[in-house]
Amino acid sequence: MKRVVTSGDLTQRAMRPAELLDAYLAHAQADILRFDLMLGGLERPCPACSGHGAPEFMRFGFSYQRCTACGSLFVSPVPREERLARYHAEGAAERFRREQLLPMTADVRARHALGPRARWVLSAAASRLGRSPTLAQFGAETPPLLDLLRASASVVQWPADVTADGADARVDGVIAFDVLERAADFSRALHRCRRALHPRGLLFVTTMSGGGFDVRMLGPRTAALVPPVHLQLLSRAGWLAALAREGATLVEYSTPGELDVQAVADACRRDPGLRLPPILDELVRHEDEQVGRAFQELLQQACLSSHVQLIAEAGPDAPIPR
Numbered sequence: 001m002k003r004v005v006t007s008g009d010l011t012q013r014a015m016r017p018a019e020l021l022d023a024y025l026a027h028a029q030a031d032i033l034r035f036d037l038m039l040g041g042l043e044r045p046c047p048a049c050s051g052h053g054a055p056e057f058m059r060f061g062f063s064y065q066r067c068t069a070c071g072s073l074f075v076s077p078v079p080r081e082e083r084l085a086r087y088h089a090e091g092a093a094e095r096f097r098r099e100q101l102l103p104m105t106a107d108v109r110a111r112h113a114l115g116p117r118a119r120w121v122l123s124a125a126a127s128r129l130g131r132s133p134t135l136a137q138f139g140a141e142t143p144p145l146l147d148l149l150r151a152s153a154s155v156v157q158w159p160a161d162v163t164a165d166g167a168d169a170r171v172d173g174v175i176a177f178d179v180l181e182r183a184a185d186f187s188r189a190l191h192r193c194r195r196a197l198h199p200r201g202l203l204f205v206t207t208m209s210g211g212g213f214d215v216r217m218l219g220p221r222t223a224a225l226v227p228p229v230h231l232q233l234l235s236r237a238g239w240l241a242a243l244a245r246e247g248a249t250l251v252e253y254s255t256p257g258e259l260d261v262q263a264v265a266d267a268c269r270r271d272p273g274l275r276l277p278p279i280l281d282e283l284v285r286h287e288d289e290q291v292g293r294a295f296q297e298l299l300q301q302a303c304l305s306s307h308v309q310l311i312a313e314a315g316p317d318a319p320i321p322r
């Protein structure tokens, strides 16, 4: 199976400036209270495989559970959809992210996230879908990404809410970047993606993994983990189980993240009480930056970074109606 490994110069400081991230997280915690996200939440089993969840840690009042069957990490109780919709549409955190965090990191995101993602999609589409594929993107509209994709493919933008109706045309490829982890009903969202695909169509996903290095090391101290946004962080086994339910197969799974080691080193600097196993502590804080980069590359090789990108192929038959 193809695996993407990068060797970049991305820094945590450039992608997630601490003062902006701290302000965003403060807004998120205020919005969680403002929209009563903790009220009336629904208990659930693992959204990937329906396995049993064992409590792992709490963050911002949300309980993250680890599936004892597939290792996925998920929030349960999960907030109600209508409250989540208000959080995303009306909240100060999401507005801050759209109006400040993203614009101030736009250059680095274009170079390290959007550009590589567009090249990845177009290259896989060219080799597997043939000439002039039709693609649809779910999630927040990202004009720079759409511009890059539209150079070589026909791309339509579909609703930000991946479970919403209103986009029933079939396409060759569905792009779901950083959206499936935020769906309160994950299996409905995944089914929605599958329903939009022609037989043998491709689903392109980027998301966060609960099995990635920084999440495993830092748990509730993972700065990039925001509970109302990250409701499920599937493991590779979780993806296999969830895709099998849709008659889809995993054709590529990579974790080309560049920031796990830096994120853990930063957390250690900010919180002297944080203790890692001594040899990992030595590796992440090593004075030779090349050691940190080599360690990050090893995580990518072993698919143990928390930034996941995957491609799933729909089966030859029409999706099972629900």
Ligand SMILES: [Zn+2]
Pocket: 046, 047, 048, 049, 050, 051, 067, 068, 069, 070, 071, 072, 238
């Ligand atoms: Zn599971």
